[in-house]
Amino acid sequence: MEDQVLLGFIAIAVGVAFGILLFVPFVAVSYRRRGRLGFGRTLLWLAALIYFWAIWTYTLLPLPDPDTIRCVGAITDPMSVVRDxxxxxxxxxxxxxxxxxxxxxxxxxxxVPLGFFVRVLAGRGILTALAAGFGLSLLVETTQLTGVWGVYPCAYRFFDVGDLMTNTLGAVVGCAVALLVPRTLRGAKASPDADLPRPVTRGRRALAMLCDALAFGFLSVGVGVTVQLWLQFVADDRAAVLDGGLASAAGTIVPSALFLVLILISGRSIGDIAVQLRYTGSPLPAPFARLLRWVGGIGGLSALALLGGFFDLASSLLILIAIVMLFATRLGRGLPGVLSGQHLVDARADIRDPQRFPITKP
Known part of the structure; x- marks a missing residue:
């Protein structure tokens, strides 16, 4: 029982980790296909990720010691299900x-969850669920038959045709159960009003800030790891690898510079692009306003992080100020909007037509 609980925790942990990794593109796709980020569908997609990893943890783990495995054959008689x-x-x-x-x-x-997700998230029917169930089950069974694709000298778990049949049946049952979900909540088709502008809210601005933070963090880790690998295997500088200063600096400077270039060119950060927001309307020249906006966000935080020491406290204080100003400023334009003199609009709004899409002044 303890092993089953542990496998469940592993599936949840890995699924959540992948969910965080894919969160920014997921938000961007949601806003373009449905015009917003739906809480229910977000939870369903997270559940699908966890389920995907649960399939593998419960069917393959724990991986045994190669010296202790017992080779087994294959059960190819479909009537074995009837006999059981x-x-x-x-x-x-x-x-x-x-x-x-x-x-x-x-x-x-x-x-059963596979068939449910096939209908609710993908908008497909019984035949697709049957094919998906059979295909995934066949992949699992073949992985077992080949000793995890050659990792082990022989199969240590049975390839069972009966499992193929019952797994496929489960997917079909799940797809049928999903018919109980209202039709308006099923399917992957784009919403007809996805291109229409939506109200700018503090929650939406907070979501943009979260996407910016995640994107910056992933870029920082990627750059830092790349620099460490280069120092280790190309420059052969073990001292620099152990020091970590160069990787840390590069992991801050490079993502910050990329954000600066993106904001100067498009006027939008990664988070703004994801949730379809745009800053506009400053009395200052556009390049200068965009620079100030960067300084009030990622740029200021990056500079303080590079200085270190006492400035680490200042960096934490700047984060606190950004959170407070999210709620203290109109529509959550925050510190970047105050410094640049800009205000927030929906990026899908035609700001040339104030009668259709009036701009709310800060």
């Missing part, structure tokens, strides 16, 4: 507690 049911019914006691029947039920239930 007969065995459970013929055994004394409650047949619902028989291991053979419990295993069949587990194989069906394990793939």
């Amino acid at each position: 049911v007969q065995k459970a019914l013929a055994a004394p006691g409650n047949p619902l507690r028989h291991p053979a029947l419990l295993q069949l039920v587990f194989n069906v239930v394990l793939f």
